[in-house]
Amino acid sequence: MPELPEVETIRRALEPELVGRRLRHPWAFASPKFTPALLADDVRVVHVRRRAKYLLLGLHDDHELVVHLGMTGTVHLGEAIDDGYVRARWALDDDRTLTFRDVRRFGRLRVVPTGDYRTIPTLATAGPEPFDPEFDGAHLYAAVKQSRRHVKTQLLAQRAVAGLGNIYADEALWLARVNPAVRTLTRRQADALAEAIVEALGDGVRNGGTTLRDYRTVDGETGRNQHHLHAYGRAGQTCDRCSTELQSRVLDARTTTWCPTCQRR
Ligand SMILES: [Zn+2]
Numbered sequence: 343m344p345e346l347p348e349v350e351t352i353r354r355a356l357e358p359e360l361v362g363r364r365l366r367h368p369w370a371f372a373s374p375k376f377t378p379a380l381l382a383d384d385v386r387v388v389h390v391r392r393r394a395k396y397l398l399l400g401l402h403d404d405h406e407l408v409v410h411l412g413m414t415g416t417v418h419l420g421e422a423i424d425d426g427y428v429r430a431r432w433a434l435d436d437d438r439t440l441t442f443r444d445v446r447r448f449g450r451l452r453v454v455p456t457g458d459y460r461t462i463p464t465l466a467t468a469g470p471e472p473f474d475p476e477f478d479g480a481h482l483y484a485a486v487k488q489s490r491r492h493v494k495t496q497l498l499a500q501r502a503v504a505g506l507g508n509i510y511a512d513e514a515l516w517l518a519r520v521n522p523a524v525r526t527l528t529r530r531q532a533d534a535l536a537e538a539i540v541e542a543l544g545d546g547v548r549n550g551g552t553t554l555r556d557y558r559t560v561d562g563e564t565g566r567n568q569h570h571l572h573a574y575g576r577a578g579q580t581c582d583r584c585s586t587e588l589q590s591r592v593l594d595a596r597t598t599t600w601c602p603t604c605q606r607r
Pocket residue numbers: 581582583584585586601602603604605
């Protein structure tokens with residue numbers, strides 16, 4: 343599932359290409375998840391932003407087209423494609439086509455007044471952006487203290503910080519040497535984990551995202567971050583720090599991989 347680095351990689355590619363272009367002749371797959379695309383009709387794109395794992399295309403009529411990629415959503419800009427998995431499509435005023443493709447249909451499109459996310463609760467309640475100055479160890483310490491859930495589950499819940507999914511949560515916990523199943527953090531651990539979250543997500547962005555199966559950049563390329571993972575998906579392999587065999591278990595319904603030595607409870 344695309345997390346912050348994948349969505350940010352797409353955003354960075356789209357911004358210089360889409361701002362100032364006009365979306366025309368919208369087409370949408372017949373599902374209420376995708377038909378809001380039809381509301382973005384003959385309107386200029388004024389910004390391409392990201393908040394948490396959502397892509398936000400600002401429209402000249404003071405609305406935003408909110409794109410959630412779900413599990414398998416991809417955005418393509420260029421030639422029109424039509425392979426049965428296209429869920430929405432716009433012609434641009436420069437003869438290119440903007441396509442939203444989503445095999446498993448867990449993605450979603452919305453058009454809302456700019457900045458008004460009341461109808462999208464996971465976006466409206468998302469915690470701070472990890473790259474914003476307000477996100478630091480003090481914030482993370484206070485946020486985690488309010489709950490008794492496992493720290494990894496809290497990271498996935500998006501309230502303590504926005505943008506993490508299973509991949510980057512496992513990576514950040516490994517970098518910070520924090521066991522995923524603890525329910526409280528010391529202040530020192532919170533500082534290390536906040537720093538590790540920024541590092542894991544920053545590396546993900548610099549590497550153009552992580553491609554395990556479906557994720558592709560706007561150009562149809564795979565990301566490169568899958569070659570740099572330390573924990574996620576590496577159960578049974580040795581820890582890059584201490585050579586202990588990494589372990590894996592299901593924690594609150596999510597497969598979780600960690601080093602039993604570096605990330606001792
Ligand atoms: Zn280790």
